[in-house]
Amino acid sequence: SLNRNLRLHTEPGNGEIVRVELLKAVRNYPDDVIFPEMLVWYFTQEKDFASAFIHARALDLRLKEIGIRLMELGNTSAANDDLETAKKCYGYVASKGEGTPYFYTARNELLQVRFHALTKSIPSDFVGLTELAADYAASIIDLGAKPETAIMLKNRAHILAFYLDRGEEAMVIMEEILELPGLNKRVAAACKLELGDIYVFEDLVWDASLLFSQIILDFKDDPLGHEAKYRNARISYYTGDFAWAQTQLDVLKASTSKLISNDAIDLSLLITDNFNLDTIFEPMEMFARADLLIMQRRYDEAVITLDTLMEVWPGHALEDEILMIKGEVALQKVELDSAILFFQEVVDLHFDDITADDALYQLALIYDNELNDLEKAVELYEKILFEYSGSLFAIEARKRYRELTGDTNQLQP
Template identity: 60%
Template sequence: MRRQWILAAALAFAQLGFAQSDLELAEFYYNEGSYAQAKLYLDQIWKRTKTKKIFDMYYDVLLAMDDFDAAEKLVKSRMRKKNTRATAYVELGQLYVHFEREVEAKEAFDEALLRLEPKRGSVIALANAFIKLNELDLALEVYTKGLASGVEDLDYQLADLEGRRGNYEGMIDASLRLMRAKPQYFKNVQNSFNRNLRIQDNPELGDLLRTKLLRAAREFPEDTGLSEMLVWYFNQVNDFVNAFVHAKSLDLRFRESGERLIELAQTATRNEDYATAAKCYAYVASKGRENAYFFTARTQALNMQLQPLLKTTPVDREAIRTLAQDYEFTLNDLGLAKETAKIAQDLAHIRAFYLQQPNEAIDLLEEVLNVQGLYERTAALCKLELGDILVFQDEIWDASLLFSQVELDYKDDVLGAEAKFRNARISYYTGDFDWAQTQLDALKASTSKLISNDAIDLSLLITDNYALDTIVEPMWLFSQADLLVTQYRYEEARLKLDSIVTTWPGHALTDEILMERAAMCLEQGELDSAKHWLQEVIDLHFDDILADDAIFQLALILDEAESDSDGAAALYEQLLFDYPGSLHAVEARRRYRAIRGDELTE
C-alpha cells in the first residue's frame, strides 16, 4: 500500500512538472511571437487549467493567428461558466469587433445591455468594460439605463465618462451634482475641471463653467461648496474682483478671521491686481485690532497703494507724497511698535528716495531699531533699508558695516545674501572690482533667484568690462557714475559717462552707458530722450547682452506711459522671437497676450 502511494505521488509530481514545463514553453513562444508553437501547448494547457492568465494568453494567440472560430469557441466556452454576467457579452462583442463582424458585435453589446442588473456594482463594471474598448457612447447608455432603473450614486463615474467623451457640459453637471451630494469630493471635482477644461487656455469652456456655477449657486444658495468653487474659478481666470465678492461672503457666513481674504490678496498681488488686494486687506483690517491679521492687513493695504506707484514710468512723485501722508497718519494712529515696524520702514524708504528727506528717514529707522521686542528679521530688514539710505547719503562705509552685520547674522538665509550683494555693490562702487567679483561668485548659487540674477548682472558687467580690459579707468568712471545715479545726482553722473564716451569712443561699456542714460531720463520723466537711448541700444548693440533689456524697457514705456499697445506688442513679439532665452520672456509673453488676446506660436 505504501509503495502504491509513493508511486501515485511520484506520478502526480511528474505530471505537475510536465505541466509547468509546458506553460514555460508556451510563455516562451508567446513572448517570442511564435504563436503557432505557443498554441500547440496552450491547446492542451487550457483543457487542464482554465485560469484567467491562461485564457488571456490563449485568446491573444488566437487573435494573432486570425483564428476566429477557435477564438469564438474559447470565449463562448468561458461564457457558459458565467452566462448571467453582462460583461461576458462585451468580451464576445470585442472579439467580433476585432474581426470586423459589426452585426454580431452589435448583437453581443445589445445583449450585454439587456442583461444589465440594477445594481451599482454591475452598472459600473459593465460601463468600465465598454470604456476599456473605447465604446464611450455605450458606456453612457449603461449609466443612463442604470439611473433609469433606480441605481444611485453614479455622478463621479458619469463626470469622468463625460470628460472622456468631450461632453463638458454633461461633465460639469455631473460634477456639480457629485459635489452637492458629497462635499468631500470638492478637490476631486476641482482637479477634474483643471484636467479636462483647462479654462485658462479655453475661455469658452471657462464661460460655460462660470454660467453653470452661478446658476447652481442661485439655485442652492445654502451650498457653500459652490461659492468655494466660484472663488477658485475666478482665481483661475484672474478675475479677483469677483473672487473677492464670493470670498468675503464665505468669510461672513462662517464668521472667519479673514484668512481666505489674505490668501486672495496675496494671489491678486502676484498678478499685480493691487486694487483688489487692497480691498481684501481693508476688509480684514475692518475686523479690528483683536483680529490676528489686523496689523498685516493695515500694513499691506498701504503697500498695495505704494507698489503700483513704484512701477509707474516715470514715478508720480505727487501721488507718492500724498501716500506718505497716509503712512504717517496710520503710524500715528497705531503707534510705533513691533507690529507696525514695516509701515515705518516703507515710510522711511519713501522719505529717503522719493521725497528727498533722507535725514528724517534715518531718524525714523533708528527709532524703529530701538523698539522693544522688535522681531529679529524685521530689524535686519530695517538695517538693510538704513544701509541703502546711507549709500544714498554717500556714507558708504557706514552702510557696509550695517550690511556686514546682517550678513553675519543670516549667513545661510536670503537676508544674508541680500546683505552680501549690497556689500559687493559697495566694493564695485569704490573700484575694488576683484573683491566685488569674489563676493558675486559666491552669490551666484544664492537661494534667491532675484539676488542671483542681480549678482549675475553685476558679475557680467565687471567680467566684460574690467577683467578683459587692460585699461581700468573706464570701468572705474562707470562705477562712480552708477553710484551717482543711485544717489539721484544725475548731472554729475552724465559728466562721468560723457567722459568715457569722449576719451574711449567705441568702448565695450557703450551699451551700458546708453542704458544708464535711459534710466536717468525715465526717472526725470524725459520719455522721448529715454526712448531715444533705448532705441540706440536696440539698433546698434542688438548682439550685446543688454539688447533684450532695452527692448523690454522701451515696450514698457509704450505700453504703460504712452498707451501705444500696437507699438508695445511689436516690441514684445520681437523680444520673444529674437531673444527667447531672455529673463523678460515670460512677462513679455503675458503682456503680448493681454494686448492681442490670442496665442503666440513659437
C-alpha cells in the first residue's frame, strides 16, 4: 500500500516530509484536486481527523459533491473515537438539507455519535441517555415517522429498552416501524432483529425466535440471515436445547461475517467444552440461565444462580466461565477491585482454558482505560502477544501495545 511504501509509521520523519510537500503542491497547483485528496488521505493515516475534515469539506464544496467523502470520514473518525470530528462531518452533510441523499443518515449518525460517547463509560450515563432519547423523539417529530427515519426510530427504541427500562414503549415503536408502508426489506429485517433482541430482553424468547426464523427464511444466504440464525442458536442455548444450538452454530462457523463467525465459535466452544463431555446437564442449564439473566441485566439474580452452581458442583469445568461472568458483572457495577480479582483468578488457575486470553485482555483494558496504569497495561498486552499469540484479542493487543510503547516494529511472539 502507499502507506507502507512511504513508511509513514515505521519512519515518522517521512510523515512530516509528505505533509510539507503536499501543502506546497496544493498551493502551487490550485486547480489540481489530487493533492488535497492526498492530504485528506495523509491526515486520515495519521489519525488527525480534524485536519482531514478541513480539506475534505473544501473538496466537497469545490466539487459540488453530495457529502459522501464527509460521511466516510465521519465513519472513520467515529470508529477511532474522534467523536467531535465525526459530529462535524455528519453535521456538515445534514446541513445540505433534506433533499440530499445522505441527509437522513447524517441526522441519525449525529445522534448515534452521542450514543457511543454516553455508553463508553461504565456504567452508562443514564441522565445523558435519557436526554438523548428525548432528542431522538424531537428529531422524529421534526422529520416524521417514515421509511427514511426507520433506523432513527430503531435506535431510539434500543435506548429505551436496553438502557432506560422502557421495554414496552420500545416494543410499540418497533412494531409501528414494521407497519410503515414502503419500508425497505433489509431495513425491515434489521428492525426485526432489534425487536427480537428486545423480546429476549423482556423474557419473550419464543416471540423472538419466531421473528428470527422469519428473517432466516427471507435472507437464507445473506449476512442478515446468518445474524438471525446466530440469535436463534443463542435462544436454543439459553433455553437448554444445547444439541440444536450446536447444530446451528456449526453452520455459522463458516459464515462470511467475521463477527458472526467469532461469536458462533465462542458459543460453540462453550457448549463443546462444558456440555458434550458432561453427563450431568443441570450445571450447563443453570449457567445458560445465568447468561440470559446477564443479557437482561438482572445481575443480582445471575450471580445468585452462578454461586448456587459453584456450591452444588464445586470444581466444575464451568468454573472459569463463571469467574469471567462474575468479573463482567463487577465491571458493570464499577467494582473494579472485584473484577480484577475474578479475571486474575482465571489467568492464574485456568491459564490453559479458552477463557485465559479473554481474562488477560479484560485486565489489560481495566488497567489501561479505568485505572490509567499504563505500565501494567503494557505488561498485560505483551503477555497476550507472547503467551496467547493465536488469541482473537492479539490484533487489538498489538495495536494498543504499539500506541503505548511507540514500538513501530513488527512485534512478534
